[in-house]
Amino acid sequence: MNSIFFLAASAAEGGGPLDAVTKTFGWNPQMFFSQVVAFVIVALVLKKFAYQPVLDMLDERKKRIAESxxxxEKIKAELARTEAARQEILGKANADATKFIEEARAAAAKVLEVESQKAIATANQIIVKAREANDAELARMKAELRREMGRLVVETTGKVAGKVLTLEDQQRLTEETNRQLAA
Known part of the structure; x- marks a missing residue:
């Protein structure tokens, strides 16, 4: 604070602040130039060995941060592309799986239909064979019944008539009985 008052007082005297400082502290040009040279040397040494490496390190750090x-950003973009590709692959896999399931269901339905048709055809064949066997058995039984009926008629007629029937009489009675049974 005192130096401000001192400078103000010397300015009032008309000498100016520089004159006042020079008178108070003195001026030695050799010392001034040697200090300027020392300051420049120290400034250059500091710039070269202290300040410049710090600036270089900061620049390197900026570059690394920018690269990082x-x-x-590249990793984020790649991750987004990978996620999109993953979603696409999953969607396609789900679509394929759904398609395969539908194809399997259709194939199973087709196999079921074919097997049902085979079972129905087999059942129909069994029914047809059973009917044929039944018809054959019925025809056999009817034929046997006719023979038995003819034999009984011939035997009964022979007993009722009290005589032995000839072969022609037996055939005639059998044919007549068969005609009456058929009607």
Whole structure:
């Protein structure tokens, strides 16, 4: 604070602040130039060995940070592409799986239909064979019944008539009985 008052007082005297400082502290040009040279040397040494490496390190750090950010963006974009590809693959896999399931269901339905048709055809064949066997058995039984009926008629007629029937009489009675049974 005192130096401000001192400078103000010397300015009032008309000498100016520089004159006042020079008178108070003195001026030694050799010392001034040697200090300027020392200051310049120290400034250059500091710039070369202290300040410049710090600036270089800061520049390197900025570059690494910029590269890291750029790589992070690239990784983020790649991750987004990968996620999109994954979603696409999953969607396609789900569609394929659904398609395969539908095809399997259709094939199973087709196999079921074919097997049902085979079972129905087999059942129909069994029914037809059973009917044929039944018809054959019925025809056999009817034929046997006719023979038995003819034999009984011939035997009964022979007993009722009290005589032995000839072969022609037996055939005639059998044919007549068969005609009456058929009607």
């Amino acid at each position: 950010l750029e790589n992070a």
